[in-house]
Amino acid sequence: xxxxxxxxxxxxxxxxxxxxxxxxxxxxxxxxxxxxxxxxxxxxxxxxxxxxxxxxxxxxxxxxxxxxxxxxxxxxxxxxxxxxxxxxxxxxxxxxxxxxxxxxxxxxxxxxxxxxxxxxxxxxxxxxxxxxxxxxxxxxxxxxxxxxxxxxxxxxxxxxxxxxxxxxxxxxxxxxxxxxxxxxxxxxxxxxxxxxxxxxxxxxxxxxxxxxxxxxxxxxxxxxxxxxxxxxxxxx
Amino acid sequence: xxxxxxxxxxxxxxxxxxxxxxxxxxxxxxxxxxxxxxxxxxxxxxxxxxxxxxxxxxxxxxxxxxxxxxxxxxxxxxxxxxxxxxxxxxxxxxxxxxxxxxxxxxxxxxxx
Numbered sequence: 568x569x570x571x572x573x574x575x576x577x578x579x580x581x582x583x584x585x586x587x588x589x590x591x592x593x594x595x596x597x598x599x600x601x602x603x604x605x606x607x608x609x610x611x612x613x614x615x616x617x618x619x620x621x622x623x624x625x626x627x628x629x630x631x632x633x634x635x636x637x638x639x640x641x642x643x644x645x646x647x648x649x650x651x652x653x654x655x656x657x658x659x660x661x662x663x664x665x666x667x668x669x670x671x672x673x674x675x676x677x678x679x680x681x682x683x684x685x686x687x688x689x690x691x692x693x694x695x696x697x698x699x700x701x702x703x704x705x706x707x708x709x710x711x712x713x714x715x716x717x718x719x720x721x722x723x724x725x726x727x728x729x730x731x732x733x734x735x736x737x738x739x740x741x742x743x744x745x746x747x748x749x750x751x752x753x754x755x756x757x758x759x760x761x762x763x764x765x766x767x768x769x770x771x772x773x774x775x776x777x778x779x780x781x782x783x784x785x786x787x788x789x790x791x792x793x794x795x796x797x798x799x800x801x802x803x
Numbered sequence: 804x805x806x807x808x809x810x811x812x813x814x815x816x817x818x819x820x821x822x823x824x825x826x827x828x829x830x831x832x833x834x835x836x837x838x839x840x841x842x843x844x845x846x847x848x849x850x851x852x853x854x855x856x857x858x859x860x861x862x863x864x865x866x867x868x869x870x871x872x873x874x875x876x877x878x879x880x881x882x883x884x885x886x887x888x889x890x891x892x893x894x895x896x897x898x899x900x901x902x903x904x905x906x907x908x909x910x911x912x913x914x915x
Contacts, residue, residue, distance in 0.1 A: 581875060588876035596876060604877070611881055618888045626895045630902035632910060639839055657836045664832060668825035671867045678815045780869075787867045791860055798856035802839055803849070 600777045603784070610788045613741075617792050620737065621799055624730045636722030638801050642706070656801050659702050660793065663742075666695025667790040670783045677756070677779035685779060686757035692786060693749035696742050703739045707732075731800070738796055741789050752782050816872075824866045831859045 576597050579587055588595055596604045628635055643650040673688035710731070714721045717729040755761070755774060764773045835855040838848060865871040870878055 578874070585875035585879060588874065596874070599874075599877070607877060607881060611884060614885070615888070618891070622888075622891055622895050625892070626899040626902070629896070629899035630906065632903070632906050639842070653836065653839050657832075660832050660836070661829065664825070664828045667828070667863065667867060668821065671821045671825070672818070675815055675818065675821060784868055787863055790867075791863050794856055794859045794863070798835065798852050802835060802852045 600775075600781070602781050603777060606781045606784050610784065613788065613792075617734075617737070617795070620730075620734050621795060624734060624800065627726045627730060628724070631724045631726055633724040635724050636720065636727050638803075641710075641722055642801060653801060655702060655706055656797065659699055659706075660797055662695050662699050662702070663790050663793050666692045666699070667787055669695065670786045674780045674783040677761075677776040680762070680776065682756060682759055682762060685776070686753055689749055689753040689756060689779070689782075693746050693753060696746040696749060696786075696789075700739055700742050700746065703735065703742075707735075734796060734800060738789070738792055741792070745786050745789050748782060749786070752779065820866060824862050827862055828859055831855050831862075835859075 576591070578584060578598060588597065591597055639652040640650070642656050643652045644654040645651075646654065669688045670692045673685050673692060676684040676688060715728045715731070717732050719725050720728045755767075756779065759765075760767075761774045761776050761778070766773055832855075835852060838851045838855070843851060870881070
C-alpha cells in the first residue's frame, strides 16, 4: 500500500514495476516494510500447511469404504427441541467475518493515525476472536461428550474425528495466538506507542502503524482459512 | 523523523469500500449456509459451495488484505506457488481413487 521513495529508486506500477522489483539490487520489494514482506512469506508457508491438512482430509474422506458422517446432522444444535443444522458453525462464521471487518477498519484508521478508533477496533477484533474460540471449545466438548475421538466416533468413518480435531484444532490455535497478539497491539496502540515512537520491549525497535497492517494480514488470513474449512469440512 | 515522513505518504481508502466488502461477505456466508439449509445435493451443492467459497476468499484477499492495490511483485510471488497446491490436489485425487479401488477390491471382492 505504501510506496515511499527510496534514494535513487523510483517505484513504477504494473509489470514494469515488477521487473524492476525482482531485478533490483540488494533487496526485493523496495520500500515495503520488512515485517510486511516476511508476514506474507509466513502466510504463504501457512497456506501450504493448511492445504496439506485439507488435501489429506480430501484423500481420507474420498478413499474410505465406510460412510462419512453427515456434518449437517453431527454439527446440528437443538433450539427448543428442534435440531437446527450447522447453527453454531454459521454463528462462528459470522463472528469471524465481523472481526475481520473491524480489523480492516482498524488498519484504515491506523494509517490515518487515528489512535483511539484504531485501538478500540483492534480490541473489538480481539473480542470477536475470543468469542470464536469460546464457541469452538463448546463445540469440541459437545462432540467429545458424544463420543467422538481421533480414532473412533459413533456416526461413521473413524477418520472423521482425527481430521476434525486436527484441522479445527490447528485453526483454533491460530485464532488463539491472534487474540494474544491483538490484545498486545490494542494496548500498544491505545497507549500511544506508535505516536511517541516508544521502543518495543522485545525488539527494542520503534513501532509504527504499519505493524497494525501486518497484524491485520495475519487476522484476515485466519478468516480466509476458515472460509475453506467451512466449505470443505462443514458444508461438503 | 524519517518514519513520520514515510507515514504521511501512505494513502488510505474510503471507508465505504470496506463496508461494502464486509456486507458482501455477510451475504455470501449467508448464501453458503443456505446451501446446507435447503439441503441441495450433488453437483449443484458442490458447485455452489465452491463458487461462494472462492468469491469470499477473493474478496478477503483483494480488499481486506489489500492485494488489489499491492505491487505486482508481491502479488505474483504469492499467487504462483499456489499452482503447486493445485497440482498436489490433482495427484491426491488420483491416489485417493486408487486407494478406494484397492480397498473395495481386497476387502469385498477378495482378490488373491
